[in-house]
Amino acid sequence: MTSESINAADIPGNAESAGQARRHEQLTFDLDVEICVVGGGLAGLTVALEAARTGANVVVLESRHVGWSASGHHLGTAMPGYALPLSDLIARVGFDDAYELWSLSRAGADYVRAHAAEDVIPGLGFTEGVLEVSNVDAGERLISHLQMLSEDFATEAEGWQIDRVRNALSTDRYFHAVHYPRAFQIDGRKYIHGLAELARKAGARIFEHTPVISIDPSGIRKRIATPRARLRASHVVLAGNVHLGEALRRLSDTLVPVWRYAAVTAPLGARLAEVVRFQGSVIDADGIDHFRIIDGDRLMWASPETTWEARPERQRGAIRRRILTTFPQLETVEIAEVFCGAVGETVHGMPQVGQLQPGLWVASGFGRQGLNTSAMAGQLIARGMLEGDDRWRLFAPFELVWAGGTTGRAAGYAIGTAMRARSAAAGVLARYRERARLNAANRKAKARPPRVAAPHMSASKDSGEI
Ligand SMILES: Cc1cc2nc3c(=O)[nH]c(=O)nc-3n(C[C@H](O)[C@H](O)[C@H](O)COP(=O)(O)OP(=O)(O)OC[C@H]3O[C@@H](n4cnc5c(N)ncnc54)[C@H](O)[C@@H]3O)c2cc1C
Secondary structure: OOHHHOOHHHOOOHHHOOOOOOOOOOOOOOEEEEEEEEOOOHHHHHHHHHHHHOOOOEEEEOOOOOOOOHHHOOOOEEOOOOOOOHHHHHHHHOHHHHHHHHHHHHHHHHHHHHHOOOOOOOOOOOEEEEEEEOOOOOHHHHHHHHHHHHHHOOOOOEEEOHHHHHHHEOOOOOOOEEEEEEEEEOOHHHHHHHHHHHHHHHOOEEEOOOOOOEEEOOOOOEEEEOOOOEEEEEEEEEOOHHHOHHHHHHHHOOOEEEEEEEEEEOOOOHHHHHHEOOOOEEEEOOOOOEEEEEOOOEEEEEEEEEOOOOOHHHHHHHHHHHHHHHOHHHOOOOEEEEEEEEEEEOOOOOOEEEEEEOOEEEEEOOOOOHHHHHHHHHHHHHHHHHHOOOHHHHHOOOOOOOOOHHHHHHHHHHHHHHHHHHHHHHHHHHHHHHHHHHHHHHHHHHHOOOOOOOHHHHHHHHOOOO
16 A cells, blocks of 8 residues: 555544654563564564555564664654765666665655655654755765766755855855755654554554564564564564664674764754754765754754764763854853664665565664665565565665674774764865965955056946946
8 A cells, every 4th residue: 555545544633643652562462463573663663554554464563662762763854865875876786776776765755755744644843955065175076966866866956055055054164065855854753653653553563562582484484482472473574773682683783783862952042043044954965963953943963973872961062062063153052852873784885675585574774864764665575575576676786794793883983983083184174275265365366456447447436346
């Protein structure tokens, strides 16, 4: 079933709609089902919703509660694409498959857009427009990227020159930008609960505090064990992201867990509108800072990352410093709330989507861009299981690659730190060059002998121009 067939009646009364998390019981009795989804995040719930809409008998087993990790703690920005840059995607799979994969990612964003409609999941505050800003002066690279996006990949995107960017964002840290007018943002922390309600209403059964502790995927009926119940299922979908743990250690070892931290400031008043005049999400092209205005005069800002779990509270100062480094005019910023979630990053930068062996499916590794890609994966897997749609095979070139265990995490952190340092250095250099260019132009202007106005230019002399 497609998203056109959803309507407000799928959502129970307003009291149970988006943002007001319903609690689900723990599974304490044995079950025989068609589909068992492991993980109640964006990926697992989209699979469950799409499968339940076709009438399949589906259960979702969530070890904590719906939206416990990244899926309940993100910034809600939806764009087409993947963590892997488009040019690398083409180099990896060729133009035709890259086009198909890109189109699927765009359809994933469209799926979220359809569900974020006020009459489907209300109260998500949908707005359009995302700005991807460059930390360095990279105008030429931007032009070729734009051409590829709009001419070859049918994606609406426009290039913004430096002046326009700085008109929208009063900081010298950003140069050119790509504006995606059709990309959008929603309240990402509420969306997941709306999705769970839709899945429940469609007939999926969701059990919280029900960790899957082992899976025996051999045989036609797979066996799944939880602390208080056992299940048998024809299909098992592994949507546990980096948290899957012992249930399938081989799979979790193919992801580098990255904890990403974000904060919401206290109201900043009118001074915020003086420095940030762009109303959508701003993402820097190096993937370091990501922010947007919420509630009129607060900033929601994501930036620091670790490859180990730390208390979000410890990142409060780091986020405040990032905000003030970018917008020193704000002078002081009070952080009202800090939160975090773990994203799973793959070695190749593409999500893990597909069938590992008959009846055993995987949907994980969505990284920092999980809203559109998990929506895409959920639909592909539901259709793969129930309708024999095999478009998930487009992801076959991106195999499960061991992420290196503890050493891989340490290396991931070292690489991440080095990339941030490199990006910071490139930004410093770009700003230094810009200042040097301006100084040289000023010196040249001062050194130039005063021009004597030609008789025919006397009119402009009166108006104060040369
Ligand atoms: C601060 C931050 C900001 C972000 N901003 C954006 C953004 O603006 N746009 C965007 O597109 N993406 C964003 N992301 C990324 C996005 O949130 C993730 O990619 C996405 O939520 C991943 O969803 P998931 O379902 O794969 O994983 P998860 O959300 O991790 O869900 C997996 C679930 O599976 C459960 N589970 C695991 N193992 C088991 C088991 N054995 N038994 C039972 N249950 C299990 C876990 O408890 C968990 O609830 C952001 C992430 C963070 C942290």
